[in-house]
Amino acid sequence: MNPQNETAKRVVVCGGGVIGVCSAYFLAKKGAAVTLVERSAVACAASGKAAGFLALDWCDNGPVESLARASFNLHRSLAEELNGAELYGYRPLTTLSVTVTESQSSSGSGGKGLPSWVDGPAKSPSTIGTTQTTAQVHPQLFTRTLLATATEKYGVDVVVGKVDRVQAEGGRVESVVLEGGRVIDTDAVVLALGPWSGKFELLASMFRVYGMKAHSIVLEPKEPNAITPHALVLSYRSSRGGEPMDPEVYPRPTGEVYLCGMTTKEEVPDDPDQITGNPESIRVLKEVARNVSSHLKEENAQVKAEQACFLPCTDDGVPVIGEIPGLKGCYVATGHNCWGILNGPATGAALSELIVDGIATIVDLDRFSPSRFTSRKKGLII
Ligand SMILES: Cc1cc2nc3c(=O)[nH]c(=O)nc-3n(C[C@H](O)[C@H](O)[C@H](O)COP(=O)(O)OP(=O)(O)OC[C@H]3O[C@@H](n4cnc5c(N)ncnc54)[C@H](O)[C@@H]3O)c2cc1C
Incomplete structure (x- = not known):
């Protein structure tokens, strides 16, 4: 828990890949009291085994352009702030x-x-x-360094456990339940489960992640x-x-x-x-x-x-980032395909703004909203 402020908004981030860790980092930096739940080890999956290649303009003229450009620049400033060259192999190439x-x-x-x-x-x-437009990080070292900073500097609490479900009352998130029965009360949840999003019932009932x-x-x-x-x-x-x-x-x-x-x-x-x-x-x-x-x-x-x-x-090749329609306080961030290491920082920073301030300014998240799937479903029914 964030030690500085007992009235801080409580957020449980589910999934300790690059997307969950970037979300936890920026949320805690903005003053939220963050608990990160990871079922195995932080960056144990794609976020630890990726190449870690970053490109400023390779997503230009596509739906991810603004996210990628913002994130490339955030990587550069994070590397300066966290001594990324030494700690996680950040370098232009x-x-x-x-x-x-x-x-x-x-x-x-x-x-x-x-x-x-x-x-x-x-x-x-x-x-x-x-060297102006492409760079690299060691993705596992990047993810773990960011989480270590989030823990030491901003009080993020890390729990090892498998998230079983999200509980809600009156259309608003109340808690996260782990396998084994542990309940973590919260004001908001971020589901950043990578390819396991497709196995999580709440998400799988809305859209496909494979x-x-x-x-x-x-x-x-x-x-x-x-x-x-x-x-x-x-x-x-x-x-x-x-x-x-x-x-x-x-x-x-x-x-x-x-x-x-x-x-x-x-x-x-x-x-x-x-x-x-x-x-x-x-x-x-x-x-x-x-x-x-x-x-x-x-x-x-x-x-x-x-x-x-x-x-x-x-299915549409675009990440899903935003609040789940009809479930206040429940956010998703997944589907980053082959650009999750690049796009992690801007995803986390934008989500932290959306959750804490009610609006994302660093990147317009409308294009990524999960509501695109529910409105499509509604369209089919009508
Ligand atoms: C070979 C390869 C090379 C790549 N190279 C690049 C690259 O150069 N540049 C780039 O930008 N991207 C690259 N990527 C893509 C990038 O790795 C992914 O987009 C990114 O890692 C996805 O991050 P994530 O956090 O969404 O998912 P993941 O890294 O899969 O993390 C999800 C986490 O959630 C945890 N989890 C799942 N279910 C639960 C649960 N119920 N409870 C608790 N925890 C749970 C998992 O254990 C896991 O740690 C590459 C990918 C691959 C496979």
Whole structure:
């Protein structure tokens, strides 16, 4: 509980991914008494296993443009405020689009326009992000650093438990009930359950959230200093044929190199700790690594992680952020798809304004309101 103010608005944030943690941070900073409930560990799922890539303008001309632009700038100011460069690997970086065709001969020590460590059969580099427009964080360290600050500085209370349901009286939220029966009384609730939103009855009765499973590996090259801060978005053709794939490669300031891709639609397991990578997808990512750079071959790099996690997706591809119609004090924030790390800060900051002040100014949240699903349903009935 926020120790400074016993009359503060009580808010229970459900879910300890980047969206729940950013909401808890900004709510507590605005003076709310926040309890965060996480069923497993903070950033145990996509928010810990994502790439952590941030882009200012890659969502331009789409519904998420204003959210993404505000959030990119918030990431920069948070990194200054929280010493993000040191604590969670925040850094601007250059981003290249590169074509790799497995069977072609290697370019040697980096072809024209390629960093020298990209010495496999990579061709046609083009700069698609500069240090002004693209950056990165280590997503697990970012989420955990933000929560540690929220706890130490603003008194956020963290509870490990599975949220079972929200209780209401007269159309207004009263409490959150955890599995096992513990009841937490509250004035407001934020449901930030990522892909598990689709398994939470209250939300699932209103709109669909499903999970797309994506894989990643983390490598630790023997010569980390050879790897420059260049993110690579690949168009990758395997020598076995098939459609080109689009894996991504992210060197981190820790000296590690993260690769992700291989997305499939699969049922989200109930328990986040049960999610494991499919061996074939992991094998392909290792093959990609060895074709991108000799520094990432088995003999030159240790495998630190082979993992998978689920992107939270909605049917219209737009996040759902706002108050649930007909249930005062109950808010949802989910469906951030492949941009949750980027869009976490603006989502949390805007929600905190909506809950504490009654209106969000940093981003207009109307476009994201869950009421778009209920009015559509009503439209069908009429
Ligand atoms: C491979 C990969 C790479 C990615 N790369 C990027 C990137 O570069 N940039 C970017 O912006 N985004 C990226 N993303 C997307 C980003 O990771 C997600 O959009 C974001 O992490 C979603 O955050 P979340 O908090 O909504 O969900 P999650 O991280 O899934 O967190 C939900 C949390 O809720 C908890 N929970 C669930 N049910 C309950 C319950 N009943 N009670 C209590 N707790 C519960 C879970 O345990 C979990 O910790 C990537 C995703 C993947 C899979």
